[in-house]
Amino acid sequence: MKVWVPCDAAAVACGADEVAAAIASAAGLRGETIEIIRNGTRGMIWLEPLVEVERDGVRHGFGPMTPEDAPALFEGGDQPKALGPVEEIPFFASQTRLTFARCGRTDPLSLADYEANEGWQGLKRALELGGAQTIEEVTTSGLRGRGGAGFPTGIKWKTVAGAEAPQKYIVCNADEGDSGSFADRMLMEGDPFCLIEGMAIAGLAVGATKGFIYVRSEYPHAIRTLNAAIKAARAAAIIGDSLMGQGPAFDLEVRVGAGAYICGEETSLLNSLEGKRGMVRAKPPLPALEGAFGRPTVVNNVLSLAAVPWIMTHGGAAYAEFGLGRSRGTIPIQIAGNVKHGGLFETGFGMSLGTLVNEIGGGTASGRPFKAVQVGGPLGAYHGPDDFDLPVCYEAFADQGGLVGHAGFVVHDDSADMLALARYAMEFCAIESCGKCTPCRIGAVRGIETLDRVAAGDPAAIELLHELCEVMEKGSLCAMGGFTPYPVRSAIRLFPQEFSLSMEAAE
Amino acid sequence: MTEDDRLAAILADHAGREGALLPILHDVQAAYGCVPADCYQPIADALRLSRAEVAGVVSFYHDFRDAPAGKHVIKLCRAEACQSMGGTEMIARLEHALGMKVGETKGDVTLEAVYCLGLCACAPAAMVGDQLVGRASTERIEALVAEVSA
Ligand SMILES: Cc1cc2nc3c(=O)[nH]c(=O)nc-3n(C[C@H](O)[C@H](O)[C@H](O)COP(=O)(O)O)c2cc1C
Ligand code: SF4
Ligand code: FES
Numbered sequence: 001m002k003v004w005v006p007c008d009a010a011a012v013a014c015g016a017d018e019v020a021a022a023i024a025s026a027a028g029l030r031g032e033t034i035e036i037i038r039n040g041t042r043g044m045i046w047l048e049p050l051v052e053v054e055r056d057g058v059r060h061g062f063g064p065m066t067p068e069d070a071p072a073l074f075e076g077g078d079q080p081k082a083l084g085p086v087e088e089i090p091f092f093a094s095q096t097r098l099t100f101a102r103c104g105r106t107d108p109l110s111l112a113d114y115e116a117n118e119g120w121q122g123l124k125r126a127l128e129l130g131g132a133q134t135i136e137e138v139t140t141s142g143l144r145g146r147g148g149a150g151f152p153t154g155i156k157w158k159t160v161a162g163a164e165a166p167q168k169y170i171v172c173n174a175d176e177g178d179s180g181s182f183a184d185r186m187l188m189e190g191d192p193f194c195l196i197e198g199m200a201i202a203g204l205a206v207g208a209t210k211g212f213i214y215v216r217s218e219y220p221h222a223i224r225t226l227n228a229a230i231k232a233a234r235a236a237a238i239i240g241d242s243l244m245g246q247g248p249a250f251d252l253e254v255r256v257g258a259g260a261y262i263c264g265e266e267t268s269l270l271n272s273l274e275g276k277r278g279m280v281r282a283k284p285p286l287p288a289l290e291g292a293f294g295r296p297t298v299v300n301n302v303l304s305l306a307a308v309p310w311i312m313t314h315g316g317a318a319y320a321e322f323g324l325g326r327s328r329g330t331i332p333i334q335i336a337g338n339v340k341h342g343g344l345f346e347t348g349f350g351m352s353l354g355t356l357v358n359e360i361g362g363g364t365a366s367g368r369p370f371k372a373v374q375v376g377g378p379l380g381a382y383h384g385p386d387d388f389d390l391p392v393c394y395e396a397f398a399d400q401g402g403l404v405g406h407a408g409f410v411v412h413d414d415s416a417d418m419l420a421l422a423r424y425a426m427e428f429c430a431i432e433s434c435g436k437c438t439p440c441r442i443g444a445v446r447g448i449e450t451l452d453r454v455a456a457g458d459p460a461a462i463e464l465l466h467e468l469c470e471v472m473e474k475g476s477l478c479a480m481g482g483f484t485p486y487p488v489r490s491a492i493r494l495f496p497q498e499f500s501l502s503m504e505a506a507e
Numbered sequence: 508m509t510e511d512d513r514l515a516a517i518l519a520d521h522a523g524r525e526g527a528l529l530p531i532l533h534d535v536q537a538a539y540g541c542v543p544a545d546c547y548q549p550i551a552d553a554l555r556l557s558r559a560e561v562a563g564v565v566s567f568y569h570d571f572r573d574a575p576a577g578k579h580v581i582k583l584c585r586a587e588a589c590q591s592m593g594g595t596e597m598i599a600r601l602e603h604a605l606g607m608k609v610g611e612t613k614g615d616v617t618l619e620a621v622y623c624l625g626l627c628a629c630a631p632a633a634m635v636g637d638q639l640v641g642r643a644s645t646e647r648i649e650a651l652v653a654e655v656s657a
Contacts (some may be wrong), residue, residue, distance in 0.1 A: 275528030
């Protein structure tokens with residue numbers, strides 16, 4: 001019997017290792033021979049640990065499993081944790097999984113599994129087409145950076161390809177520090193070869209022979225998996241001195257961050273990679289021309305790079321068929337916080353915010369009324385039910401004074417204290433500011449103080465807060481200071497009473 | 508191995524590596540439990556940096572400590588998704604139960620804030636030593652603390 005128990009960090013955090021051990025011992029007691037495969041997660045985190053058992057060639061799901069549920073897997077009959085065929089669970093069945101097609105299905109570190117599931121097809125095609133046409137294909141796909149800013153990936157690659165230099169680099173931004181974001185982690189843990197393939201294609205396309213994956217230190221599982229996958233890919237001669245024995249050299253190295261949110265910003269990340277403080281660099285020069293160690297560098301998010309193998313395998317035009325307006329392809333949406341069905345949901349751009357929160361997410365986990373959802377991480381705006389019609393795409397959110405960012409959606413129920421959340425936004429900025437510019441470094445600290453004055457009922461403080469937000473937005477060098485006003489202002493706009501009640505009480 | 512030999516071995520491991528300072532500091536912290544100030548000069552010499560540059564890098568990053576942590580490090584996520592699931596209250600209760608604040612070390616235990624562990628869909632989240640905890644509760648973490656301190 002084949003049994004899958006996820007090794008994803010979220011599944012493990014919910015007890016997957018204990019469940020795997022219990023299944024092994026239950027099987028042993030019954031004298032059954034089973035094969036336990038540690039797969040990635042299917043992304044239905046509320047069902048984790050989600051165990052799968054193969055029956056007549058179909059994978060049936062059970063979850064959320066506890067060690068006590070393990071013996072029942074072998075007993076037949078009615079099982080309270082049975083979910084039926086796992087790919088027919090509506091949350092899963094209604095997705096368009098391109099980037100995450102393999103995640104949860106395969107053994108993340110099995111080269112054989114990877115190959116049997118379209119693995120290396122994209123790289124093979126890129127090797128046939130050559131760099132220029134590969135970039136053409138990526139441009140046709142309409143792929144835009146999934147790290148937040150949404151810059152067209154094809155254009156970035158073209159700039160690096162056109163730069164003359166003795167050495168170029170591919171840097172994968174795996175610093176994923178946003179609250180509510182975990183797709184990068186899931187992909188690295190659940191399908192690391194996909195990222196390796198994407199980076200190899202990028203290297204081939206622009207003429208870079210070395211790649212770095214900069215992973216945050218908060219992700220020890222992902223770091224271990226990546227290192228093992230790189231070693232395996234090198235041993236199989238897929239990367240290394242020559243890509244698949246026929247292409248140019250390309251090798252990879254994992255670098256570990258050291259607990260600084262700002263190192264997700266690309267220039268700060270490059271400084272950190274070079275062994276410096278993670279201070280933001282002024283642009284220009286663009287990293288594409290003067291990036292890592294002063295050389296032309298592609299800096300791309302994990303998901304941007306991991307989308308490329310599918311694009312190369314199926315063609316850029318096929319990818320561009322999904323999406324809405326200038327947001328092409330699919331977006332791995334992360335639903336988190338106070339929500340019934342938290343997890344990863346990959347779909348074409350364009351699904352409405354309300355559908356996402358109420359139907360896909362199933363409403364709040366607490367069962368209390370929905371209050372607000374923060375979209376795009378700690379620098380993203382809060383949205384209320386009035387925004388439920390907004391389609392998930394870069395332009396629509398920007399038009400509403402928000403951002404899609406890395407597509408993390410954090411749901412709050414009516415118990416959320418918006419003043420406290422606004423204060424937290426300022427506090428986070430103060431803790432994580434790189435310190436290079438005054439509006440952010442000092443402004444965030446003043447922001448905390450001003451919000452404390454608001455809380456204490458000082459009637460002049462709100463006006464001051466608005467001015468401060470204006471200064472931070474206009475005067476900051478990067479989005480850390482520049483976007484911190486988004487959560488603050490949107491919280492005030494949505495729930496003015498929470499910022500003025502204290503004032504009235506004091507008057 | 509003497510202390511100096513250990514540091515020399517780490518520096519030798521990374522000789523010639525581009526941008527080696529962070530990997531070196533991670534290794535130093537793994538070996539010593541912190542980055543002791545008397546390592547700054549030898550590291551600076553090996554990388555042809557100034558001592559101040561090394562000190563500046565160490566102080567910039569949250570991960571690097573100037574004194575070793577307690578034997579058991581408990582990291583509690585303070586970020587928004589965890590807040591939405593009662594994380595703030597959980598941290599307060601745990602502080603009360605352990606008689607210490609986030610950021611402090613008491614006896615064997617160090618309590619630390621962390622800003623997202625990527626477990627936001629099973630919030631609140633924590634990390635006790637190497638062990639990740641999702642859907643964390645005060646009781647669950649207390650039990651883990653008791654387990655590791657036993
Ligand atoms: C404060 C700040 C934090 C950021 N954090 C991340 C991050 O964690 N991951 C990421 O890929 N991009 C992050 N970005 C965006 C990067 O600067 C950059 O745009 C991105 O890595 C480019 O890759 P892409 O084009 O594939 O999105 C951040 C930007 C800012 C201003
Ligand atoms: S806005 Fe903040 S994080 Fe960005 S450069 Fe200025 S000080 Fe650094
Ligand atoms: S917000 Fe706590 S784990 Fe992400």
